[in-house]
């Protein structure tokens with residue numbers, strides 16, 4: 001009996017072993033096909049697990065590839081979860097414009113249920129009264145433009161702190177023998193955390209050295225890491241109770257830590273409120289949440305302390321990495337595209353300059369910077385698939401039947417690369433936005449880094465301000481360089497998917513502080529020190545008029561820093577080289593005083609030809625020309641002359657400065673390659689080149705040394721300018737007069753009210769020339785300060801170029 005039974009069982013079970021799985025596949029495929037009749041196209045999945053293995057570590061990229069095969073709307077199944085993916089601007093427009101209310105719920109993953117987080121969260125809450133209340137509070141009290149504007153100073157403070165940390169970190173690296181390289185993302189994250197901390201809780205949460213801050217950051221980073229780990233329990237719900245991958249257990253631990261820290265702040269504030277006598281004037285978001293007592297229409301009527309804690313924590317999640325990763329990507333792209341970096345730098349230089357801090361109110365004047373941010377968000381949206389939506393009901397979308405509870409992913413990353421919307425979509429070209437009205441506020445569906453519709457990012461006004469401000473400040477404050485060894489990894493755009501999309505290998509670059517011209521001038525009047533801006537001519541004139549002598553010194557800080565860098569970069573084992581550079585630094589440190597003495601005009605001692613070592617020289621009424629066109633002012637009476645000076649157009653920048661090529665310097669550096677460079681020599685030569693051109697109209701080929709110049713001046717009435725003056729006289733050379741021509745004309749015509757000798761002419765020319773050598777400048781015409789300034793700016797700009805050149809070759 002038993003053997004019959006065994007035999008029969010064997011006869012039945014063997015075919016069943018093979019047939020049953022086949023049957024399951026056939027039935028499952030049939031059921032799926034019938035159910036997906038009017039579903040969007042997509043790759044066929046496996047039984048039970050569906051398309052779980054079709055996506056890897058960067059799902060937005062895998063989905064983008066599927067678009068080429070299946071089109072812009074794709075259907076996938078992850079275990080039991082139906083998923084629709086939107087990958088074109090047109091499909092996104094259809095979704096957000098015509099179906100937003102159907103798809104405005106959120107799909108909540110199992111891990112985000114840890115510590116009941118989803119119940120207090122704004123970003124994950126169901127579309128309903130709780131979401132509406134919190135969203136309204138966020139919009140009106142925290143993130144609406146007017147409110148954001150009123151907190152600009154807080155953000156500017158956080159961004160300035162960041163530049164200080166970067167500078168300190170770089171200095172520390174240099175001091176310990178490193179290259180001065182910093183990992184920018186670290187400071188960006190701290191900065192953006194503090195921005196959120198200041199708005200939510202009125203405090204800086206993080207200082208690089210703070211233990212409490214580090215603990216919070218660490219807990220947050222773990223939460224962010226676990227929140228995006230693929231979890232099999234999401235797709236196979238029957239496994240939820242097991243938490244087979246341990247993700248939820250870990251999340252409970254780290255989320256618990258983060259919530260505990262925020263809860264301490266909340267409790268502290270609740271206690272303060274209990275004991276505070278008067279109403280607080282400047283309320284932060286925590287006050288607003290705690291004081292909420294209903295809107296008289298729909299619930300809830302207050303927000304529990306637990307939910308307040310969750311909402312505050314969420315703002316840190318949502319507002320910190322998103323902004324910091326965007327800025328990091330922008331810096332990466334700019335460093336890989338030097339032309340764009342140059343343009344954005346030039347724009348900042350010309351609109352804000354180096355002397356003024358970047359402020360949020362400047363942003364409207366920086367269209368190229370704005371274009372850089374848009375281009376960065378197009379190519380690197382920090383939340384590439386937006387935050388997953390969930391269908392609230394069955395619907396018909398673009399002719400497809402989409403069942404309730406379908407998860408909807410909008411691939412903003414793929415949309416930013418859509419070839420129908422963007423020319424050359426994979427290249428970084430901020431210019432594509434110039435003069436175009438393409439914004440990222442959810443109305444132009446080819447650019448939706450903040451999402452769109454009802455669930456569009458509630459913090460975009462804040463996010464965009466932080467990104468622009470911090471990026472502009474980083475560019476204004478530092479020159480950024482990438483070491484040769486790092487170049488390949490900077491250009492490697494491989495991504496890492498966390499809570500936001502980051503660069504796999506974080507950006508490391510070397511910052512060199514850019515110094516402003518302001519504060520570089522120390523003015524010493526009768527033993528008193530003043531720090532003045534060169535531009536503040538009024539101040540300058542005021543002090544000057546009350547004092548017979550003015551001494552100001554050019555600080556050599558900038559040169560010092562360049563030398564420090566050079567010191568670090570040149571072969572480190574060569575003591576001779578180091579010693580040479582140290583000597584150079586010493587030289588640069590011994591500031592050369594620039595002296596001006598304003599004498600009584602009546603005295604009019606005429607001009608004393610300059611003696612090389614004297615620091616103070618009297619000057620007479622005839623020295624008032626910083627440029628050829630104003631020499632006639634000398635004929636004016638003292639009062640009207642002063643008035644005229646106040647009104648007269650400043651000798652703006654010397655127009656010919658930009659014609660002076662830096663080639664001689666490059667040649668010089670080339671010649672001196674790998675040996676210490678005498679910077680004073682370079683400066684001296686460049687300054688002479690520039691001012692000789694300005695004073696004598698000399699082209700660079702026929703400029704000689706100072707010796708030749710002296711000969712020319714001594715021979716001022718002689719051949720050098722004879723032909724020119726003849727031509728000018730008969731009207732041919734009008735407009736091409738240089739300073740010497742003008743002086744000679746004035747002299748010949750006897751236009752002045754006092755004797756104007758050849759000695760005077762020589763002295764004026766020498767004044768202008770010697771002024772530019774940074775040695776014993778003797779001059780009494782304030783306009784010439786503009787020339788000094790222009791020359792100095794020019795030299796610095798070129799010096800950096802020259803040094804860079806020498807380091808790179």
Ligand code: HEM
Nearest residue numbers: 123318319322383386387450451452455456457458459463
């Ligand atoms: C560059 C900066 C930022 C980017 C790119 C960004 C991006 C996004 C995206 C794509 C969404 C989902 C939108 C959707 O589903 O359609 C979102 C939602 C959200 N963002 Fe942002 N965000 C940024 C900054 C911020 C900041 C600074 C905050 C607040 C401090 C913030 C708070 C939120 C919140 C609370 C949500 C959920 C909104 C809801 O579900 O109603 N974000 N963000």
